[in-house]
Amino acid sequence: MAWVATAAVARASESSHGLFGQEGRTNHFARAPYVQLATPSSMVVVWRTDAETEPVVRYGRSPEALDQLVPLSSIVTRVSLTTNKAELKVIEEKRPELLRLPKLHSAPMGLFQYEARITGLLPETRYYYGVFDGKRRLTEADGTYYFRTHPPVGEERRARFWVVGDSGTGREPQHNVHTSMIDWVKQEGRPLDFYVHLGDMAYMRGKDVEFQTRFFEMYEPTLRSLVCWPTMGNHEGGTSKGTNGVGPYYDAYVCPTRGEAGGVPTGTEAYYSFDYGRIHFICLDSHDLDRKPTGLMARWLKLDLERTKADWIVAFFHHPPYTKGTHDSDREKQLIEMRQHIMPILESGGVDLVLTGHSHVYERSMLIDGAYATPTVAEGVVLDDGEGDPRTGEPYRKSRGLEPNNGNIQVVAGHGGTTIGRKGTIPLMRKTIVEHGSVVVDIDGDTLRGTMINKFGEVRDVFGLVKRGQVVHQRLMTPWQPPPWKKPRAVGEDVSAEPPEDFFVAIPKNSEWTYLAGSHPEGAKWTELKFDAKGWKKGTAPFGYSYREARTVLDDMKGKYSAIYMRHEFEVEQADYIAELGLMINYDDGFIAYLNGKEVARKGVGKGAGKDAQQVKSHDATKYGYFPLKDFEKHLKSGTNVLAIEGHNASLDSHDFLMDPYLLIED
């Protein structure tokens, strides 16, 4: 986008329209309109353009009658200006007011962000809106741009909200989790009222461009009419900072700072609360703020809990107090501190449901209270060890209203799109499910119901909580315990591993490889990047004979030679960001793989290599196996790398042979 700013600067000296003027328009949004900071009487519509526009928002009760206009004074404009000193000087001369606009941090240069605050609205009312550039309508007039204001604070209304965490990869699982939720909600016939994102919405470092492609574009149809209430994850923390509210995360969201949506003013967008009818939501920043009870955030939390008069309290933040998914709450500081410092405050304030992410798994607890110990134990902190399943008439039960230390349910929902996994079992969890998915929560009167929907649209868990009458719990000294979890066999053992669910293909199937057949190379230099493969042939994988799938048929191999040598170069942009590198291969009989000259995988070849390879076991190529490359992080480089494979037949007169490899990267 740099050209926009540069071109605009050039135009400034020629055009009376000034910088970022009419002629620079592209007629499309750099970020499509989305809604933020809902209250019973107001809403904020945010959008971006890649050139300056005359921002206008019209709204009304029907799509055909957008008869209200948001005054210009209620629209905040932010801009991402050039950093070139000469261009800045031109701007200073021609359009000094641009320099006074609030800045977008790390957004592509030349972008304008508009935040239109619509006030004076009726509660729980649907409004349609349109975004314009002067008189020219930018949003389609198709009735899909609408929002619904919150119900009056303190009045009982049912609520349905979507909960998703750790989703921002921009890949298929994220997409599937989103669409499966949409389909399920449609099937249920009850739309969402808003949604809550538990952080890590823009991998890898929460950069502006990552927000755009991995959050806004992924969730666009949902975001135009539903408010996403966010909490910052550690990946957004790569570029945004909670203590001063600077970074792409804070550019993307408009969150309450002065109690605009209910709750006590925080003075920061990093943590906040809002009300929906008689439900009080509390968002905390578990990533980069002081988590101690004497810290600012914990003090605010106490004040907020003192003040709320809701029937329900739902808290959400990124780092889970209890997990053994891809993270371990018995070992990691942020998780331990949220458990030891923040949970006592939340529980003494009467919290009902705690939603977290960070750990890429679905974990749902029993009804618990007081589990602050490290390591986490279940004895004496479980109040109800049942399934909590309302479908079988066994939801958890609490007293009506907000009673301190009367139990809460913990949900870790970090399974929204990135690679999932598990380290063990937290003894408080009733359900641990290693699948991609998300959670829809319904609260209606005195009843809460949570539904976990996986990426295929299947309901994988339902839990319920009923707050009625006076409920006194006995703390269970020997509560039900989840079965022990058995770690799968380690990589490198006798079976292939599970491939990652989301990956890039570094060397595609049926690629052209450089190969040597009929003789052996000298030593091991052929496995190195700098090796000159002069005289080697080129051929398309798979290589082999007597297999129909072989594309490079080695019809001279049988009886003459038992090994071939293959090389393929591939590029990696940032080696540091690669989490796993793995070989998918369908093979007969054995192989040794090398990355930049180092052996990283071996299968079916007992010992030795090249012409000295021994003890090659017979193996039929019936399916692909996945082999993570051992210690790849020591050998992989940013830039060009080479994967080399030597394929071996068990004997010279073997009746078949196949090497069919491709390479996967997970970042």
Next chain:
Amino acid sequence: MRLLPATILAAALLAPGILAAHDSPEHVVEILTARMEAVGERADLLWRRATEYRALRNHPAAARDLKRAIKLRKDYLPAYVDLSRVQLALGQRRRALWTIDRAMRLAGGESDRAPLRMVKAEVLAESSRFDEALRECDLALAGSSGGELDWFLTRSQIQCRLGRFNEAAAGLRRGFELTGSAVLEVECIDAMIDAGQFAEARGKVEAALSESRYRSSWLLRRARIHLGQGEMTEGHRDLADAIAEMNRRMSPTHPESGLLSERGFAYALLGDVGLAKRDLLAARKSGADAAMLRRLKLALNAAR
């Protein structure tokens, strides 16, 4: 929320971040270790590994990496800032001070130096050098375009330790006006009570009492006003009411440290040294730190 320009600490965050989407700190440490075995030690990789060690609460390993990072890059400010904090966590106050002083010499302008001054203020306050700590806070707040929320709180705590309650109240009021933070407002009310500004504080306390579901902390504040004005009966009645509410809220098996320290404070104001001391010990056991227990300890000493 967008009060500040990017600071040095923000620059630290803008440096390369976590390696992989799903990696635990242990795994990231492994990856970074392997990486450095392959490409050699680099300041940025050492700093990143130190961040992971800190997440695992392994301060000695973090300190080791940060020192090596500084050795490799003598102007690497994020490493100095983190090392100073790690040294403070390890109880090495003199070293922490030396480290942050070096960082301040390397910093460019006063706006870059401001967050470093706040780290230095924390180190000085931990060393009970409150006058110097306050000077650093004042310079930090003057040198930035407003300051971070935390800074107002840190400065007021130091001012209170020096008995400069009127200044603390004024600074907090300014912070509240700038940010709207309810915590700064409440701290301001506390400082006003400490400063003897009872009339103004009373109005705010009454307003909060009428709005709150849980009233004990506000009853405590009103009690302090009553006691400060010599209205002993009213003060004791508020303290009794506050204790009754806290008793209802207190978990019998896992009491919250903040509630314990507040109840202990109430007992101490009532002159019940035994119960106050019991709550002090229980609060410590529940994880209360010195800052949380400061009022309780002062009141306990006065009651003795």
